[in-house]
Amino acid sequence: MDGAVTSQHRTVILAGRITVLLSMLHLVVTMAFNVRHLPAWFSGGLWFPAEGLADPMxxxxxxxxxxxSFFLPLLVLGLLIAWLGRRAVIPPAFVAWLLGGWCTVxxxxxxxxxxILLWVPAVMVLRAARSRA
Structure with a gap:
C-alpha cells in the first residue's frame, strides 16, 4: 500500500467520526435523563444491590x-476506525458486519x-472494505 488517502479512506474516517458522534450523543442524552441518579453512583449505592441484578433499582x-453502557467501547471503536482511515488502512469487513449485527439486535x-443509526457507519466501512477487495 502506498499510504495515499483515497475516497475510500475518507469514507472510513467519516464512518469513524459518525461512530464517535453517536457514542457521545448516547452518553449526553442518557445522562440528561438520569443525572438525578449520580449521588447514588458515587456514594456506594450501587455496591451489592439488595435487589440483585435481575430486578435492578x-x-x-x-x-x-x-x-x-457500550458508549465507551463504541467511542474507542469509532476513534480506531478514524485512526485507521487517516493512516490509509481500511478496516476489515467483519468490523462492519459485527457493528451492524449488534445494532440490529x-x-x-x-x-x-x-x-439503527449505527448502520450508517457500518455500511460505510463495509463498502470501503468491499471496494478494497
Missing amino acids: PSLGAFWLTIG GALAFEPSGF
Missing part, C-alpha cells in the same frame, strides 16, 4: 444505560433508540 439501571430489542 432505578439508579443501577440508569448506571448501565449511561456510564456502564439492539434496535429489535429496544426502541426508541439510536441503535
